[in-house]
Amino acid sequence: MDLRFTPEEEAFRAEVRQFLKEKLPSRISGKVRTGKRLTKQDAEEWHAILHERGWLATHWPKEYGGTGWSVAQAHIFDVETALAHAPRLVPFGLSMLGPVLIKYGSEAQKRHYLPRILDGTDWWCQGYSEPGAGSDLASLKTSAVRGTDADGDHYIVNGQKTWTTLGQYADMIFCLVRTSTEGKKQEGISFLLIDMKTPGVEVRPIILLDGEHEVNEVFFTDVRVPAENLVGEENKGWTYAKYLLTYERTNIAGVGASMAAFAHLKQIAQSQRKNGRPLAEDPLFAARLARVEIDLENMKTTNLRVLASAGEGMAAMELTAMLKIRGTEIRQEITSLARRALGPYAQPFVSEALDEGFNGEPIGPEYAAPASAHYFNNRKLSIYGGSNEVQREIITKALLEL
Amino acid sequence: MDFSYSEDRRMLADTLGRYLQQRYPIETRHRISGSEAGWSPEQWAALAELGVVGALFAEDAGGFGGDGFDIAALFEQLGKALVVEPFLGALMAGRALASAGGQEELIGEIISGSTILAFAHEEPQSHYDLTEVATRAERSGDGWTLTGAKSVVPQAEAADQILVSARIGGASGEQGIGLFLVDAKSSGLSIRGYPLIDGGRGGEVTLRDAPATLVAEDGFALIEDAVAAGIVALCWEAVGIMDALKRDTLDYLRTRKQFGVPIGKFQALQHRMATVALEIEQARSAAINAADALGGDRKRRERAVSAAKYTIGRAGTIVAEEAIQMHGGIGMTWELPLSHHAKRLTMIGHQLGDEDHHLARFTALGLAA
The missing domain is CATH 1.20.140.10 (Butyryl-CoA Dehydrogenase, subunit A, domain 3)
Incomplete structure (x- = not known):
């Protein structure tokens, strides 16, 4: 047993820190640190900086422009960027579609799409969930019917996707569509790449409980998609979708994000006063802080254990599911404590205060402005990516082998 | 990063696991646990022979382990088999004796299995607070005597020697707590033994001017x-x-x-x-x-x-x-x-x-x- 990183890995950590010090714009990290709203341009600027350094696709092999890093390196990078308040990269192209194309895509698809993910030409979004297919994703109904016309082979897509994160910015969407209604519901699903500018694609915003436009509904009405946009084989999409869901292990626990959020929470608890003393010294609040801190310390090691086992190629569905459940619980608890720490000042909410360049007088302490909105927004963590209840079933079914 | 045990550690843990599976099945464990003594000298001798006690001590103390992961690998196996033998006392008292120094002979006896140790620190009023020590140590000629009460000492009756904490000075805090060895058969020491709800036995140790040997004057660390x-x-x-x-x-x-x-x-x-x-x-x-x-x-x-x-x-x-x-x-x-x-x-x-x-x-x- 040795919990330490190797000297080479520590040297890599130092290199990442130096890079962040030099290249991460303080304008952007300042927004992340203070919980301000990030724009599409902020995301694209950081994306371009990482692309220039070749540090964008941490999970891709080198031959496709990835970093070729070990899992330990990818983990170090995740943690250090989070601690430096770098924006979270939009995962749909880099972490989700990229690995699927690398494993199942045609040569033409790889040559066309992978460079465009890296250089930011295509902003991807994900077309999985439907109004009638949430946790039961395989019951999806959006249909794709194959046909031929003067312009060649194609699919005509009809249906509706929902919860499409940042779809309002997207150039492309990867979709699970139904190409067959025969046999098991998982067997008639295909994986299709669709240009958002195609006639018949319509994006409508869904405003979430914090007032933000983060997700969308996407409607497809007789949308013509060239047949070459099919990934892999027809009716094999479920296999690719599952691969995508289990691919990204290193960051599913969000350890880096939790470490940064906890450090921020501790500062708030030191600044807030109760009974003439820092709130951090109030016995009940201190106990809440200690519980989540210990849970996070344990999670760091659990996460590293899973990474180490993944390095040996061990498939560990139940461990990945555990990271998702407890990782999201920890992140939610931290935002919950940040809200509690503010006392009555958790209530005021001036949405404009989250915009860059807001010059208004803060209401209460400055750090209060985004706290409750973040708390409410983070309720999504235990719902998306397979709800935590679905993850619990995955764990037990894997352990029971029933 | 490496989350596997070293080869030596794994081998000893496997050996211990196999031994316990064959020689310490649940029926045997219940018989030992419910016996009058609440532990088994035969099992102890065999386990010491396997090297299980020695693995709890560092090399400079005469053992061949003593690292956190040595302790981990062995107690994981002891847990699985619900072993009630006096390992915790051997570990805790033995570790303190080894750190204090000058106890090579005694530690040799512990590792060979011929001497059983208990660690008696907590008291009826302490409720887990390590600085809460009311037992007093008094000088008596060349030596010391102890007076006080120690609570729920694991396998106290099994011990040949008991490592006891007692106040030399001060009324509270970390300062002035000494560590002493008391012979289990010495006058002035009495044990009220009892069964524990989870198996094995514990005991209330009462000291009345019990003669004791000083191990460390400033013993809190x-x-x-x-x-x-x-x-x-x-x-x-x-x-x-x-x-x-x-x-x-x-x-x-x-x-x-x-x-x-x-x-x-x-x-x-x-x-x-x-x-x-x-x-x-x-x-x-x-x-x-x-x-x-x-x-x-x-x-x-x-x-x-x-x-x-x-x-x-x-x-x-x-x-x-x-x-x-x-x-x-x-x-x-x-x-x-x-x-x-x-x-x-x-x-x-x-x-x-x-x-x-x-x-x-x-x-x-x-x-x-």
Whole structure:
């Protein structure tokens, strides 16, 4: 047993820190640190900086422009960027579609799409969930019917996707569509790449409980998609979708994000006063802080254990599911404590205060402005990516082998 | 990063595991646990012969281990088999003696299995507070005598020698706590032994002008280190028990049928089982962190040890209660090993500090930064 990183890995950590010090714009990290709203341009600027350094696709092999890093390196990078308040990269192209194309895509698809993910030409979004297919994703109904016309082979897509994160910015969407209604519901699903500018694609915003436009509904009405946009084989999409869901292990626990959020929470608890003393010294609040801190310390090691086992190629569905459940619980608890720490000042909410360049007088302490909105927004963590209840079933079914 | 045991450690743990499977099955364990002595000199001799005691001591103390992960690998096996033999006393008292120095002969006897040690620190009023020592030490000619009471000392009656803490000076705090060896047969020492609910025996140790040999005049650092090692041991004993409970409960969910299907098909039980599995993995991580920190500097060691004992206390209760619940009525019976694992796991929470104690201590250590 040795919990330490190797000297080479520590040297890599130092290199990442130096890079962040030099290249991460303080304008952007300042927004992340203070919980301000990030724009599409902020995301694209950081994306371009990482692309220039070749540090964008941490999970891709080198031959496709990835970093070729070990899992330990990818983990170090995740943690250090989070601690430096770098924006979270939009995962749909880099972490989700990229690995699927690398494993199942045609040569033409790889040559066309992978460079465009890296250089930011295509902003991807994900077309999985439907109004009638949430946790039961395989019951999806959006249909794709194959046909031929003067312009060649194609699919005509009809249906509706929902919860499409940042779809309002997207150039492309990867979709699970139904190409067959025969046999098991998982067997008639295909994986299709669709240009958002195609006639018949319509994006409508869904405003979430914090007032933000983060997700969308996407409607497809007789949308013509060239047949070459099919990934892999027809009716094999479920296999690719599952691969995508289990691919990204290193960051599913969000350890880096939790470490940064906890450090921020501790500062708030030191600044807030109760009974003439820092709130951090109030016995009940201190106990809440200690519980989540210990849970996070344990999670760091659990996460590293899973990474180490993944390095040996061990498939560990139940461990990945555990990271998702407890990782999201920890992140939610931290935002919950940040809200509690503010006392009555958790209530005021001036949405404009989250915009860059807001010059208004803060209401209460400055750090209060985004706290409750973040708390409410983070309720999504235990719902998306397979709800935590679905993850619990995955764990037990894997352990029971029933 | 490397999360596997070293070759030597794994071999000794495997040897111990095999021995316990063959020679310490649950029936044997119950017989030993319920016997008048509450432990087995024959088993102890055989286990010492295997090297299990020696692996708890560092090389410069005459052993061939003593690292946090040596303790981990062995106590994990002891936990699985619900061993009631006096290992915790050997570890804690032996470690303090080794750190104090000048005890080579005695440590040699401990490692060979010929001398049994107990560690008597906690008192009826102390409620896990390590500085709460009211037992007094008085000079008497060339030596010392001790007067006071020590509570719930594991396998106190088995011991040949008892390492006892007592105040030389001061009324409270870390200063002025000495460590002394007291011969179990000496006049002035009496033990009221009793069975424990989770097996084996404990005892109330009463000292009335009991003659004692000074081991360390300023003993608090040694006590804290011994307790840290004891906590690492208990955490890994708990991990071993939790794995056994998980294995048995999964078996039961697979085989027990109600309403025509294995009860593992029911979502309510699937969710409970998932929580149990998740808590066990977090507990194992906490135990790894503590074992890793045992040889480190004091602050890091104590924070990691308190974090682990808190986690184990919390997770242990969840795992024990859920294992019984998911087994239903049969989980309530003496006949099933599961119920004994559940009892031991729960009682580990009452040794060397419970979850509340260690949560508060974790916070206090952080604020003192």
